[in-house]
Amino acid sequence: MVSAWAAENRVVLGQVKTEEKSNDITAIPELLRLLELRGCIVTIDAMGCQTAIAEQIVEQACDYVRSLKGNQGTLHKEIVAYFRWAQRSCFKEIEYDYCETVEKDHGRIETRCCWATEDIQWLEQKEAWSGLQSVIMVEAEREVIGEKRTIEDATSLAASPPTLQNHCSSCVDTGP
Structure with missing residues (x-):
């Protein structure tokens, strides 16, 4: 279902x-x-991250935020590498948006850092993704009392500019 x-x-x-x-x-x-989804932002987990589905969403006058994992070859790794490079260079000459959320619940603290940028000219596969306007990375750090701290990266493609109010909530809904 x-x-x-x-x-x-x-x-x-x-x-x-x-x-x-x-x-x-x-x-x-x-x-x-x-x-009827006209004007909506459609979020789908990594399984639904397919170029034909992206094209259909754009044809239905919608934007999308698509989670990536290993199902799209090296695309996830390329986006993580890009954001790591951008972080090391302090995002010099790169326009980006950033937000951070912290949730404390049931003996766990989770911090999510979200970066989004329209700087996608470096992305070789950008033409394959109908309407693609920005890429997103969310780094989720989880600390559970008495357990090891974990960090997980999630990436997404978006057919909308990097408005973090939308992207952060969308990435939290489908992200790590």
């Missing part, structure tokens, strides 16, 4: 059952066709 969830309103907008011996990738386009 694939569901469309309105994060702001906390309600399911629609669902499509996946075919037997199939996966979410085939159901996502069908679910998107059923919904």
Whole structure:
């Protein structure tokens, strides 16, 4: 079952059952066709990060924030490497947005740092992603009392400028 969830309103907008011996990738386009999404930001986890799905979202007059993992070859690693390089150079001559969130709950502290930039001319695969305007990296640091501290990087592609109010909440919804 694939569901469309309105994060702001906390309600399911629609669902499509996946075919037997199939996966979410085939159901996502069908679910998107059923919904009036004009002007919305569609977030999808890494499984739905496919160029055809990105094209469909843009054709439906929407923006997207797509989580990346190893499912897109080296793209995730390239974006992490870019942001690490930018951090080492103190983002010299690079326009970017940044936000940080801290959550403390149940003996755990989680700090998320989010960077977003429209500087994507270096990205070789940018033409393959319909509407691509920015890349995002979220670094999540988790500390649990009595356990080892962990750090995880998540990256996303976005078909909208790097407005962090939107991207940070979108990345938190689908990120690490």
